[in-house]
Amino acid sequence: MTSQRTRDRLVRRLREHGIRDERVLRVIGATPRHEFVDEALSSRAYEDTALPIGQSQTISQPYIVARMTEALLEGGKPKKVLEVGTGSGYQAAVLAQLVDQVFTVERIEELLRQARRRFHRLRLHNVYTRHADGHEGWPSQAPFDGIIVTAAASAVPEELLHQLKVGAVMIVPVERNGMQQLLSIRRTEDDFEEENLGGVIFVPMLGGLS
Template sequence: MTGSPAALPAAGRASNHARARLRLAARLTAAGIGDDRVITAVTQVPRHLFVDEALATHAYDDAALPIGHGQTISQPYTVARMTEALLAPGCCSTVLEIGTGSGYQTAVLAALVRRVYSVERVAALWQRAEARLRGLRCRNVRLRYGDGALGWQEYAPFDGILITAAAHGVPRQLAAQLAPGGRMVLPLNDGDGQVLVRLTRTSAGFRHEVLEPVTFVPLLAGVA
């Protein structure tokens, strides 16, 4: 049979996705991701369900893809890097995600922690992510449509906070919702671009670690 991947029998598409996942796992390992739990979650969550059907053949490429409304689904390496930085070692039980987007990062977190709370400011993205995660039976996820910069005070404090958009500084309201010993991973704008930062709440305040350069859409206030 010839034609587009959508015309392939379901078994053929599943086989293609399985091979692509194996290749992606090898790329993540080669790129330095060392937590096998993270690699398994990133590669086994069906990323092709979180992108438009026209992009499904690229779902397991290590690349960001558009999801509409000026947003993207992050490249798998970035998802793995942020998740690994947040969770290792010994964290977390409850995680707040700011910027649900497609819901892919949410699903990865849900495979690794007890409870995920995720806030999305774009109504259409929130609705789509909710439907996808419900379809995957991610029962330990709670989604909210709202201003992510405000966090989710009702369920604070959180062991971990992961922000999927670049801020100009650490959002104070979010930092205040971090539990003692908890971590926040987020991209920050600096003078030359963006860097991925891990913030750890200690008895003396907050410890900052700069991890690596990244590129993210900006963190915006309000809803759309």
């Protein structure tokens, strides 16, 4: 269930569901998602569904990972990307094969420890990690060419907006009117432009360290 044939089947499903960026599809097909879940769940790793990873967190549905990554890449290839919410490390692993540097922040230390081991095992040496509250981002490394937030914020995180370069986008799920909406927010010279990419379901974005 972890064979290349199984991964290819997932890629075909993503293509059928509207993912068009061949770079993203290629990387999804090459990334061993079974390495990012417990062994007991490895047989389900290439289903297009979210799976539990402990600590009340999940590894995102492959379609959502692909959609967010595709949206981030729409304006060209960003060199330096911030991910908020490392989780299992899967989204960062996908990004690491498409951009020059990934800076990823996680508030739950045990999840970050596991993700670091996965990055090392997969030789993803362009991923840099930090144990921190995601609302803070990574100020010392800002500005970024793109930001991906992998948990649903109650409002657009202001601190993260100001860590974007002019022309860069942030892909972030935000709670609005009791529903989560995936937003693409681009920083312009004097403002921010917002595009709604549709409804999603993410775990909530929490503050503090654990």
